[in-house]
Amino acid sequence: SKKIIIAIDGFSSTGKSTIAKQLAKQLGYAYVDTGAMYRAVTFFAMQHNYVSADFLKEKELIENLKNISLKFKYNEKLKFSEMYLNDKNIEKEIRTMEVSRMVSKVAAISAVRRKLVEQQQEMGKDKGLVMDGRDIGTVVFPDAELKLFMTASAEKRATRRYKELLDKGDKVSFEEVLQNVQQRDHIDSTRKDSPLIQAEDAIEFDNSDMGLKEQFERILNITERYI
Numbered sequence: 001s002k003k004i005i006i007a008i009d010g011f012s013s014t015g016k017s018t019i020a021k022q023l024a025k026q027l028g029y030a031y032v033d034t035g036a037m038y039r040a041v042t043f044f045a046m047q048h049n050y051v052s053a054d055f056l057k058e059k060e061l062i063e064n065l066k067n068i069s070l071k072f073k074y075n076e077k078l079k080f081s082e083m084y085l086n087d088k089n090i091e092k093e094i095r096t097m098e099v100s101r102m103v104s105k106v107a108a109i110s111a112v113r114r115k116l117v118e119q120q121q122e123m124g125k126d127k128g129l130v131m132d133g134r135d136i137g138t139v140v141f142p143d144a145e146l147k148l149f150m151t152a153s154a155e156k157r158a159t160r161r162y163k164e165l166l167d168k169g170d171k172v173s174f175e176e177v178l179q180n181v182q183q184r185d186h187i188d189s190t191r192k193d194s195p196l197i198q199a200e201d202a203i204e205f206d207n208s209d210m211g212l213k214e215q216f217e218r219i220l221n222i223t224e225r226y227i
């Protein structure tokens, strides 16, 4: 079998990363969560007071992008790659509701996207990669051999994200999570640079009424046609 690039895009909380991780493991491929990278830049921007609910100091953030170094390091115990910002593990910090509230504003900045896309393309140069995000099949790897576009109803997606946050002890209401998912989808799909859209050659995959096992079997089936 040959090594390929698998691009998985879609709206927030469609279960992209769960499927992408499983698929990578099954194929012996690397997995890259590009959302973690945008979240890391957002966390940096929050720490330096470049972004809040009321403002975005775009110029200051852009000037300081050179001080951001992002790395994924594999955690042997957790069997999972964790996000490091300037050599500090920030995996927990980037998964909070606070970061979710700001991330789409930061991800709309072209200079931020350019920096991260370049790093993402570098990670795919040897293929054998599953990457998930919003613009992987359209911008990062327009020539990816397999592109999936995941969809699910907003209610289903918010329910998933809500459970995840509750499990982690984040005190949020379902309403707030639903609102955040819808707001991010809106900003992500209407931004000028690299909006979230389904690539022409992507396979749409609606998992609203599908369990994990069924999803994985179906996606593995599709994948086997490409490798």
Ligand code: C5P
Pocket: 012, 013, 034, 035, 036, 038, 039, 103, 104, 105, 107, 108, 132, 133, 134, 135, 136, 184, 185, 188
């Ligand atoms: O995937 P996740 O929900 O963690 O992504 C967080 C945010 O990062 C998205 O809502 C989007 O604004 C941004 N993002 C992006 N392009 C990507 C991945 C994520 O703009 N490839």
